[in-house]
Amino acid sequence: AAEKLTLLLTTISFALVGFVLISLLMFFLSIAIVRCIATGVGLIWAYFIMCGFYVVLLGVVIAFRKQLIVNPIARFVSRIFFNP
16 A cells, blocks of 8 residues: 555656646747747737637636546556556
């Protein structure tokens, strides 16, 4: 049980660190894309376009949350605790 709990906690901590790093990457990439789009449509509209992209992305994640989030987590946890 201790080995499986250690594996689960290690995976959770790795996922959190990955989430923070990907969030920073997305932030700086978004700023760079806004700057590129701003040359053609203006700065305010470039921010609106980027915001719209993230709203659409959020909608896709919500629509496919079972396939993208719930099922992989359930498979991982069941593999840890129910496989010898």
